Amino acid sequence: ARGSFQGEVYVFESVSPEKVQAVLLLLGGREVTNPCPPSSHVNNKRSNLPHRVASLMRFREKRKERNFDKKIRYTVRKEVAQKMQRSRGQFISSKAKPEDGSGSATSWDGSQNWGSDKQPPGAAACHHCGISAKSTPMMRRGPDGPRTLCNACGLVWANKGMMRDLSKSPVPLAISTELIDGNS
Incomplete structure (x- = not known):
């Protein structure tokens, strides 16, 4: 549909001529003898509704099929990666949180205490x-x-x-x- 406003010509391919005329009328353009009925806009939304419902259903089905199993694409660190704790497929820290008071990275005198007292083999x-x-x-x-x-x-x-x-x-x-x- 084509419409003109204040000397500018606008082309709207996917919009009906009635809608363009209604918008131009609202903007202060020429009066239109047959304004479009308000029900046509509602009908357009209803025609889109089945498509939207189908899209939402596909999305929900895909969401149900998400796989959070362990997926390791490298071989050198595979053994370590399999032992690490995960939450929803992501690695999570196995260290205690600092607010617990246990296992903090820095002791009261400011010296760093990055591991336990005993050295790992x-x-x-x-x-x-x-x-x-x-x-x-x-x-x-x-x-x-x-x-x-x-x-x-x-x-x-x-x-x-x-x-x-x-x-x-x-x-x-x-x-x-x-x-x-x-x-x-």
């Missing part, structure tokens, strides 16, 4: 490069089990599935850490 040094566990941010899982590789070796193992090339390092890491630890 693991290596004192990286099984691959020999760096001390104290000299790396964290020990990571390797082919020999959890906490057997240093951060660098563990990341390469997790991402590439092979051990890190130590020949590219200018100074062997085990020797450099012994020098640093020995001088202090």
